[in-house]
Amino acid sequence: MKKFPQRTVTRAFMYLRALDSLIEEGKAYVSSGELAAMTALTDVQIRKDISVFGKAGKPRVGYDTRRLKQLLEEYVVQNVVHVVLFGVGNLGSAILRYPGFQEDKIKMVAAFDSDPNKVDKAINGISIYSLDKAKLLIQKKHVEIGVIAVPKQASQQIADLLVSCGIQGIVNFSPTTITVPKGIFVKNIDLAVEFLSLFWDMNAKKAPRYA
Ligand code: ATP
Numbered sequence: 001m002k003k004f005p006q007r008t009v010t011r012a013f014m015y016l017r018a019l020d021s022l023i024e025e026g027k028a029y030v031s032s033g034e035l036a037a038m039t040a041l042t043d044v045q046i047r048k049d050i051s052v053f054g055k056a057g058k059p060r061v062g063y064d065t066r067r068l069k070q071l072l073e074e075y076v077v078q079n080v081v082h083v084v085l086f087g088v089g090n091l092g093s094a095i096l097r098y099p100g101f102q103e104d105k106i107k108m109v110a111a112f113d114s115d116p117n118k119v120d121k122a123i124n125g126i127s128i129y130s131l132d133k134a135k136l137l138i139q140k141k142h143v144e145i146g147v148i149a150v151p152k153q154a155s156q157q158i159a160d161l162l163v164s165c166g167i168q169g170i171v172n173f174s175p176t177t178i179t180v181p182k183g184i185f186v187k188n189i190d191l192a193v194e195f196l197s198l199f200w201d202m203n204a205k206k207a208p209r210y211a
Contacts, residue, residue, distance in 0.1 A: 004052070004075065011049055012076045014039045019069045020102075029062040080104060082143045085111040086158045087150030088118050088128050091173055095149060096123040109141045114154075131161070138165040145169040152176040 004012070018038040022030050032043040032050070039046070050056060053075055056068040080103075085092055088111050096111055111128045113119055119130045129137065137143075146162040148155050148170060155174035162170055169185045172178055175193070180186055 008049055008052065009076050011039070011041065011045070012053070012072050014041070015046070015049070016069060016072050016076070019065050019072070022065045023069065027065055029058075030065055030068075031062040032057075034062070080107050081145055082107050082109050082141055083145045083147060084109055084134070084138060084141075084143050085126075085147040085149060086113070086131075086134075086162075087148065087154070087174075088113045088115075088123065089149060089151075092147075092149035093123055095147060095173075096126050109143055110137050114150075134161060135165045138162075138167060143167060145171060147171045147173065148178070149173045 015035060018035055019030070021038075032046045035041075035046050036043040050063065050068065050071075054071045056071050057063045083101075083106060085095055085108065088096065092111065092113075096108060101108055108124075108126050110133075111123070111126055112131050112134050113128055114131055116130070119128050121128050138146075143165075144167065146158075146165075146167045146169070148158050148162075150158050152174045155172065155176055156178050159170060159172070159178040159180055163180055163184055168183065170178070170180065170187070172186055172188045173191070175190045177188065178186065
């Protein structure tokens with residue numbers, strides 16, 4: 001498989017999401033300008049990215065939505081990714097309810113929680129289990145990614161558990177760093193940090209410059 005920079009791959013997923021809604025609306029063609037408006041990227045960026053993936057555009061007509069979707073999928077979509085979630089609190093429940101996970105791409109297989117009041121229930125059809133069921137289920141369902149949404153004191157314990165179950169990709173929503181062995185991929189999403197760094201950027205732009 002051809003290797004692309006992570007940022008290009010992230011943008012490719014944004015184009016795919018936009019293309020899915022265009023196809024749903026019955027649009028056969030889309031211009032780079034329209035895609036730019038839908039993704040909040042520039043049309044120059046879009047043309048540059050798409051030319052890397054292959055030829056899908058016609059001058060003055062735009063990109064064939066289905067053809068472009070197919071092209072992007074050839075590069076960035078592999079098999080369905082199977083995901084489990086740990087910690088069915090406020091954030092974890094919201095993730096389980098999130099409608100943006102399309103079953104043909106991301107399959108939320110199960111959720112786990114240490115609170116006995118939360119287990120043996122289901123959210124959005126996804127069953128919640130006690131932690132002792134994790135290893136068997138993860139291996140039986142060929143889970144590739146684990147999501148951590150437990151409080152920060154418990155996140156390392158869950159990361160260790162995920163690694164011991166053979167999981168190689170972790171999305172960490174807990175507001176702390178986790179340590180994992182080499183070869184394990186981790187994406188840290190600390191919502192508070194995202195908000196504060198955006199606010200910092202906004203203020204840095206406004207701040208007066210001193211000579
Ligand atoms: P809630 O209001 O349901 O408590 P919250 O998001 O405020 O939600 P947190 O304290 O962040 O709660 O915990 C998130 C979830 O993680 C809770 O459902 C909790 O039971 C669960 N949890 C805590 N420790 C562990 C652990 N070690 N393993 C698995 N789940 C855990």
